[in-house]
Amino acid sequence: MDWVNDVIQGILTGGLYALFACGLSLMFGVMKVVNLAHGDLAVIGGYVALAVITITHIPVLWSFVIVVPIMAGFGYVLQRTLIQAALDRGVLTTLIVTFGLSVVIENALLQFVNANSHSLGTGNSIITSSFSIGSQIQIAYLLLLIFVVAVVVLLSLQYFLSASKYGRMIRAVADDKEAAQLSGIDYRHVFGIAAAIAFGTVALAGIGYGMYSQFSPTTGTDTILLFAFAAVVIGGLGSLWGTLVGGVVLGVAQEIGSQINQSDQLLAGYIVFLVVLVIRPQGLTTRRAQS
Amino acid sequence: MSVVTETTARSEENYRVTRSRRNVAWTWIGALVVVVVLALFPYIVYSGTTTIMVQAFIVLTLASMWNLMAGYAGLVSVGQQAFVGLGAYFVLLLALHGLSPFGGLPVAAIGCGVAAVPLWWLVSRLRSGYFAIATWVLATTVMLFIEKFPSLGSGTGMPLPGLSGYSPTLLVAYTYWIGLAVTVLALGTVYLLLRGRLGLVLTAIRDDEGAARSSGARVGLARMLVFVIAAIGCGAAGGVLAISQLIVQPSAVFSVQWTAEMAFAVIIGGLGTIEGPILGTAVYIILQQTLASYNAWYLIILGLVAIVIALFARRGLWGLVDEHLHVRLFPVGYWLWAPGSNGRRGLRLRLRLRRGERHS
Numbered sequence: 198m199d200w201v202n203d204v205i206q207g208i209l210t211g212g213l214y215a216l217f218a219c220g221l222s223l224m225f226g227v228m229k230v231v232n233l234a235h236g237d238l239a240v241i242g243g244y245v246a247l248a249v250i251t252i253t254h255i256p257v258l259w260s261f262v263i264v265v266p267i268m269a270g271f272g273y274v275l276q277r278t279l280i281q282a283a284l285d286r287g288v289l290t291t292l293i294v295t296f297g298l299s300v301v302i303e304n305a306l307l308q309f310v311n312a313n314s315h316s317l318g319t320g321n322s323i324i325t326s327s328f329s330i331g332s333q334i335q336i337a338y339l340l341l342l343i344f345v346v347a348v349v350v351l352l353s354l355q356y357f358l359s360a361s362k363y364g365r366m367i368r369a370v371a372d373d374k375e376a377a378q379l380s381g382i383d384y385r386h387v388f389g390i391a392a393a394i395a396f397g398t399v400a401l402a403g404i405g406y407g408m409y410s411q412f413s414p415t416t417g418t419d420t421i422l423l424f425a426f427a428a429v430v431i432g433g434l435g436s437l438w439g440t441l442v443g444g445v446v447l448g449v450a451q452e453i454g455s456q457i458n459q460s461d462q463l464l465a466g467y468i469v470f471l472v473v474l475v476i477r478p479q480g481l482t483t484r485r486a487q488s
Numbered sequence: 489m490s491v492v493t494e495t496t497a498r499s500e501e502n503y504r505v506t507r508s509r510r511n512v513a514w515t516w517i518g519a520l521v522v523v524v525v526l527a528l529f530p531y532i533v534y535s536g537t538t539t540i541m542v543q544a545f546i547v548l549t550l551a552s553m554w555n556l557m558a559g560y561a562g563l564v565s566v567g568q569q570a571f572v573g574l575g576a577y578f579v580l581l582l583a584l585h586g587l588s589p590f591g592g593l594p595v596a597a598i599g600c601g602v603a604a605v606p607l608w609w610l611v612s613r614l615r616s617g618y619f620a621i622a623t624w625v626l627a628t629t630v631m632l633f634i635e636k637f638p639s640l641g642s643g644t645g646m647p648l649p650g651l652s653g654y655s656p657t658l659l660v661a662y663t664y665w666i667g668l669a670v671t672v673l674a675l676g677t678v679y680l681l682l683r684g685r686l687g688l689v690l691t692a693i694r695d696d697e698g699a700a701r702s703s704g705a706r707v708g709l710a711r712m713l714v715f716v717i718a719a720i721g722c723g724a725a726g727g728v729l730a731i732s733q734l735i736v737q738p739s740a741v742f743s744v745q746w747t748a749e750m751a752f753a754v755i756i757g758g759l760g761t762i763e764g765p766i767l768g769t770a771v772y773i774i775l776q777q778t779l780a781s782y783n784a785w786y787l788i789i790l791g792l793v794a795i796v797i798a799l800f801a802r803r804g805l806w807g808l809v810d811e812h813l814h815v816r817l818f819p820v821g822y823w824l825w826a827p828g829s830n831g832r833r834g835l836r837l838r839l840r841l842r843r844g845e846r847h848s
Contacts, residue, residue: 231621233617293751301787301792426622460636467628471625
């Protein structure tokens with residue numbers, strides 16, 4: 198029964214990882230930007246939520262109503278200025294700029310906030326309580342909620358991309374931005390919208406992570422970026438549902454790893470990542486190799 | 489390459505092609521003088537200065553390696569700390585078995601090169617941005633793996649044995665000399681590599697990978713070679729780090745901060761030039777020493793400066809120097825002398841320039 202419990206816990210945590218990963222995947226899919234500051238943005242989301250909750254006394258579960266638009270706006274502005282400027286100059290510059298951004302964000306948080314760990318919504322009964330199935334399996338309401346949110350986000354993103362006007366524009370720009378430009382689409386604006394969506398989802402993930410665990414300035418690079426990336430690669434580059442599969446596989450691997458040895462949780466996840474890289478470099482869900 | 493052959497064919501029209509505008513012998517003599525003066529430093533300056541210099545040597549070695557990867561082979565790695573850590577741990581492992589850390593350092597560096605081969609096999613499956621994060625994941629995985637060995641101090645690390653026999657003054661001097669030796673070797677290797685066939689292949693790949701491939705350049709092999717050489721260099725720097733710190737801690741030697749420092753030094757100094765990392769390291773050390781009392785500030789400023797330079801002065805500080813003075817300390821390109829020119833108005837072949845960036 199322990200194993201069943203691990204798998205269930207892993208699947209649910211996988212939802213959180215997928216939520217982290219879908220922004221990374223979207224930005225790569227549309228703009229070909231690998232955002233090395235992605236994890237730090239989730240941490241910023243956590244800190245913004247902390248500030249919003251302290252100032253407005255809004256319930257933690259509803260903090261996303263304020264935090265997600267703030268981060269989405271930030272994403273649009275950052276994409277239209279810094280990231281677009283880097284993109285115009287090439288892949289190498291984009292990597293350097295986002296890596297620089299990551300280091301700057303992390304150290305600015307260390308300098309201006311502090312190195313302490315924070316968490317959101319401690320003492321909130323919905324967040325801390327759980328229900329049990331049988332005698333062995335305990336499911337935290339929070340994890341279930343995060344998983345449901347992840348699935349809803351991925352579903353609506355899928356629907357948005359395939360059915361809405363802006364979704365069509367995003368797909369057109371992702372396919373060929375010059376051709377889209379010729380058809381009258383301002384690809385920079387579309388890039389901005391895609392970045393806003395990515396930043397919104399990562400803010401959501403940051404809030405979820407803040408309730409589920411603790412975050413500090415270094416969490417973004419130590420944990421979140423690498424988990425998100427592992428989920429993307431395991432699932433298959435550029436596939437939205439792949440990120441959910443990848444997140445779930447990573448989560449299950451970590452839970453099983455921690456069952457074998459408490460300290461092996463992270464190592465187990467990364468070993469699965471490396472095995473997938475060796476056996477199926479194109480990821481578990483995609484058929485064709487993508488470079 | 490085609491440009492060079494074309495100009496040699498026309499050499500009877502009094503065109504000449506040389507490596508540098510100046511006599512190369514002067515460069516060698518200058519380099520020799522600098523190295524000799526640096527080698528005498530422990531006799532001249534206080535030990536505080538040599539300690540800072542050792543730090544500079546470590547950063548310069550790392551920066552030269554990162555420059556070779558990113559500036560010439562197009563490999564942006566964010567996981568070079570894997571090899572810094574492995575180098576430090578190999579030195580520790582050898583020292584635990586009775587080998588002096590100074591003697592163990594070359595072995596450790598070679599060990600890093602050997603370890604780099606299977607690691608390359610893993611990460612080479614991904615490209616550009618994904619390659620970058622994959623190297624990062626790999627570095628973390630290597631750290632987590634090494635932390636599983638209680639004999640190597642698990643997650644807390646352990647002091648480096650085998651150095652208690654040296655007097656403090658002598659130890660500082662020895663550390664300085666080995667740091668200097670590693671740096672000189674690293675710079676020399678990069679210079680000679682880029683002058684040779686590998687340099688040509690790398691330039692061809694950078695300008696047009698498909699064309700290079702179809703002309704018979706072995707792209708994968710060249711990239712792997714660069715990855716392995718960079719691993720050896722970073723491993724040696726990690727060994728120097730272990731000796732200078734006298735302790736090996738996983739979270740310190742495997743910190744992504746090493747990659748941040750080497751990358752920023754390269755970007756600030758000038759990507760794709762051998763001189764750039766030297767200038768960048770100098771800027772880095774000056775910033776770090778000035779802002780040392782303000783905790784995280786130096787990394788914030790370093791990051792911001794690197795972003796600004798990456799966006800607005802893509803050839804870095806050395807690029808600015810080169811543009812105005814036409815100086816090359818380490819000429820790896822070629823210089824074309826028009827008939828009857830005195831060098832000042834000589835037409836310059838910017839073979840090493842990025843595509844689309846060719847001025848003059």
